[in-house]
Amino acid sequence: MQIPLSNPDITELEKKAVQEVLNTPNLSLGPKIPEFEKMAADFAGVKFAAAMSGGTAVLHTIVKALGIAKGDLVLTTPFSFVATANCLLYEDAEPIFVDIDEHTYNITPESVEQSYLALPPEKRKRVKAVIYVDVFGIPADGPGFESLSQKYGLRIIDDAAEALGSAINERRCGSFGDAGLFAFYPNKQVTTGEGGILLTNNKEIFNIAESLRNQGRDKGAGWLQHARLGYNYRMSDINAALGIAQFKRIEEMLTKRKRVWERYNHHFSHIFSRGLLHPQKTPPGSVVSPFVYVLRLSTNHTRKDRDRLLFFLKKEGIQCSNYFTPVHLQPYFKKMGWQYGDMPVAENVSERTVALPFYNNLTEKQVEYVVQKVNDFFL
Ligand SMILES: Cc1ncc(COP(=O)(O)O)c(C=O)c1O
Numbered sequence: 001m002q003i004p005l006s007n008p009d010i011t012e013l014e015k016k017a018v019q020e021v022l023n024t025p026n027l028s029l030g031p032k033i034p035e036f037e038k039m040a041a042d043f044a045g046v047k048f049a050a051a052m053s054g055g056t057a058v059l060h061t062i063v064k065a066l067g068i069a070k071g072d073l074v075l076t077t078p079f080s081f082v083a084t085a086n087c088l089l090y091e092d093a094e095p096i097f098v099d100i101d102e103h104t105y106n107i108t109p110e111s112v113e114q115s116y117l118a119l120p121p122e123k124r125k126r127v128k129a130v131i132y133v134d135v136f137g138i139p140a141d142g143p144g145f146e147s148l149s150q151k152y153g154l155r156i157i158d159d160a161a162e163a164l165g166s167a168i169n170e171r172r173c174g175s176f177g178d179a180g181l182f183a184f185y186p187n188k189q190v191t192t193g194e195g196g197i198l199l200t201n202n203k204e205i206f207n208i209a210e211s212l213r214n215q216g217r218d219k220g221a222g223w224l225q226h227a228r229l230g231y232n233y234r235m236s237d238i239n240a241a242l243g244i245a246q247f248k249r250i251e252e253m254l255t256k257r258k259r260v261w262e263r264y265n266h267h268f269s270h271i272f273s274r275g276l277l278h279p280q281k282t283p284p285g286s287v288v289s290p291f292v293y294v295l296r297l298s299t300n301h302t303r304k305d306r307d308r309l310l311f312f313l314k315k316e317g318i319q320c321s322n323y324f325t326p327v328h329l330q331p332y333f334k335k336m337g338w339q340y341g342d343m344p345v346a347e348n349v350s351e352r353t354v355a356l357p358f359y360n361n362l363t364e365k366q367v368e369y370v371v372q373k374v375n376d377f378f379l
Pocket of ligand 1: 053054056057081083084133161183185195
């Protein structure tokens with residue numbers, strides 16, 4: 001059996017929607033963009049949404065719209081995809097990594113506050129914001145980060161690139177703080193091929209981001225009028241049409257995804273009870289829309305054991321990965337002074353995690369095959 005790590009859920013509806021756009025002259029800057037944005041904003045429960053070429057582009061425009069610039073510091077997680085921290089480097093701002101919770105793999109308002117207060121006063125003054133991630137679709141404490149924002153005047157960015165459909169205290173991830181985002185790479189809950197969307201209730205952030213994504217043009221301005229230095233971060237109408245079709249099937253897609261997640265949990269329960277592997281924990285009051293299925297080997301195992309498991313599964317036709325290598329250990333962050341030992345929990349988790357195949361149409365038989373092979377490894 002060959003099982004991919006991820007596989008987009010594309011039906012005739014998506015194909016027809018894309019074909020329909022191709023039959024019009026509006027391949028970009030057309031009507032599909034506002035239609036897609038309205039669907040995403042309504043889904044997330046925010047006033048404004050701006051579709052872009054990717055989640056990284058969205059993060060960059062949020063950073064710029066918040067005025068985060070050279071010399072500013074931003075507290076964030078080391079356990080994420082690199083884009084979460086890279087968006088700061090684009091503007092010569094600097095991330096300050098905060099270690100994660102060992103069960104949810106998210107940073108918490110408590111650990112962020114502790115790191116903030118531990119900074120020397122002259123450094124603390126330079127901290128402008130917090131970027132937190134709802135990692136693998138598990139909601140971080142959005143309400144807690146909003147309280148932190150009120151207490152210290154910090155701006156909050158909710159990177160929900162991996163958490164479309166997740167919620168905490170009945171509010172959807174991506175809707176917290178000053179601005180948030182979803183991303184639409186083909187392994188995500190909803191795909192547009194490539195793409196991302198900014199979510200906010202703040203009109204000013206929305207206006208600036210809209211301009212930045214479109215070469216610095218203000219809304220309604222002429223093609224050659226550029227109010228500020230901008231980028232081409234636009235999403236095309238072809239991508240947006242794909243996204244609209246996906247949002248039309250959103251309940252069905254999220255239900256399928258959740259079913260696969262529950263199947264895995266059910267079949268792995270005996271291994272969990274033996275303490276060999278641990279699932280990622282879900283905080284109380286949250287709804288999880290899973291992005292990937294990640295397990296962590298117990299602390300009795302080493303990084304070598306994890307790598308042997310990855311090798312074994314791949315040999316058996318099961319695609320899998322070591323999500324995530326901590327961001328602070330990427331070579332260019334190490335050059336900035338970060339080193340192994342700085343984030344012990346993130347490093348420890350990262351050495352033991354395995355992402356297994358996970359997508360909407362993964363069958364019961366395939367799940368059973370994966371679980372059987374993981375079992376065989378531990379025998
Ligand atoms: C947490 C997180 N933030 C940002 C991004 C960047 O999104 P994109 O790849 O669409 O640029 C990703 C992508 O996987 C992500 O997982």
